[in-house]
Amino acid sequence: MIDTVVWDWNGTLLDDLSVSFEATNRLLRANGLQPLADLDRYRAVFSFPVIDYYRRIGLDPERFSFDKLAQQYMAFYHPAAEHCRLQAGALDTLCALRRMGVVQVLLSASKQSHLEMQLARYPLRDFFFRVLGIGDIYAASKRQLAETFVRSSGRAPDRFLFVGDSVHDFEVAQGCGARCVLFCGGHQARDILESTGAPVIDSLTLLPAFCQSLK
Numbered sequence: 001m002i003d004t005v006v007w008d009w010n011g012t013l014l015d016d017l018s019v020s021f022e023a024t025n026r027l028l029r030a031n032g033l034q035p036l037a038d039l040d041r042y043r044a045v046f047s048f049p050v051i052d053y054y055r056r057i058g059l060d061p062e063r064f065s066f067d068k069l070a071q072q073y074m075a076f077y078h079p080a081a082e083h084c085r086l087q088a089g090a091l092d093t094l095c096a097l098r099r100m101g102v103v104q105v106l107l108s109a110s111k112q113s114h115l116e117m118q119l120a121r122y123p124l125r126d127f128f129f130r131v132l133g134i135g136d137i138y139a140a141s142k143r144q145l146a147e148t149f150v151r152s153s154g155r156a157p158d159r160f161l162f163v164g165d166s167v168h169d170f171e172v173a174q175g176c177g178a179r180c181v182l183f184c185g186g187h188q189a190r191d192i193l194e195s196t197g198a199p200v201i202d203s204l205t206l207l208p209a210f211c212q213s214l215k
Contacts, residue, residue, distance in 0.1 A: 001159065002179070002211045005097055006146065008164030009108040009115060011186025013094075013124070013204075016077075016084045017043075020187065023076040024057070030072060033058045043189040048109065048168035078114070086122060087185060089205040094127045096208040105149070106131045109142045109168070143172045150176040161211060163204075170196040181210055 010016050021042045025035035036042050036057065047053045051066055059069055097104055104127050108115050112133035119125055132145050150157055157177035162169055165186025170193075173180035180198045184190040193200045201207065 002102065002161045002214050004103040004105060004153070004155070004160045005207070005211065006105045006107050006149075006160055006162045006173075006178070007128075008162075008166070008169050008186075009106055009110060009118070011165040012163060012169075012183055013087060013090045013106075014081075014084055014118065015087045015185075016081055017185075017187060019077060019080045019084055020046075022080065023073055026076045027069065027073050028057065028059070031059060031064060031069070040189070043187060044192070046166075046187045048166060074114075081118065082121070086124075087183075087204055089203055091123075093204040093207050094124065096205075097211070098127060100208060100211070102211065103129050105129055107142055107146055107149070107162075107172075108133050110134070142168075143175050146172045146176050150178060161214070163207065165193075167192060167196055170198045173198075179214065181207065 007013055010020070017039065021036070021039055024042065028035050036045070045053065045056050051061055054066070054069060055061065094104065106115070106119070106128045110133050115131060115133035119131060125131070130149065132149060134142060134145060150160055158179060160176065160178035162173035162178055162180045163183065164170070164180070165183045166188045170180045170182060182193040182196065182198050182200045183204060184193055184200050184202055190200060199210070201210065
């Protein structure tokens with residue numbers, strides 16, 4: 001039975017898809033490259049680690065400083081992200097899971113201080129037992145962070161459900177021996193998420209019933 005839900009932030013609880021798309025295109029233009037045509041193209045190429053995603057869209061780290069790119073992207077992203085809304089149904093879903101007695105954790109490949117800054121804009125902090133971000137802005141992976149948390153909990157991995165909007169969320173869950181459900185309203189397209197074999201949901205409000213269905 002699921003007793004802990006580990007949430008992703010960007011694209012899952014926070015609806016920052018359009019902001020991220022625009023920040024990416026500003027980054028491409030600033031470095032003399034053609035922008036991505038539309039959101040469908042963005043969702044088709046986005047992935048983790050971000051350095052590999054940048055390479056696919058033409059920002060090869062052998063030609064461009066990855067550190068500089070990361071700094072530029074954050075300068076474009078953060079001011080615009082101040083106006084992002086939560087995903088539809090996010091707050092209702094968090095409330096429903098709390099009523100069920102499910103422990104909720106926020107786990108992100110965002111830098112810890114950036115994650116805390118964004119989270120503070122919304123009435124959400126009290127829902128989370130832990131808020132876990134990484135130590136830099138390079139969005140490489142959150143797998144080690146997840147594995148350490150699950151191992152230190154002392155509970156069986158199959159009692160954890162990871163919820164995210166990317167293949168990386170599935171890979172992180174797999175690495176922990178945990179279950180995973182993917183939300184198709186974020187940064188990667190449904191067909192890419194379905195290729196993992198994980199369940200894919202269209203609305204976060206389906207999550208409480210999904211948790212109850214798992215044995």
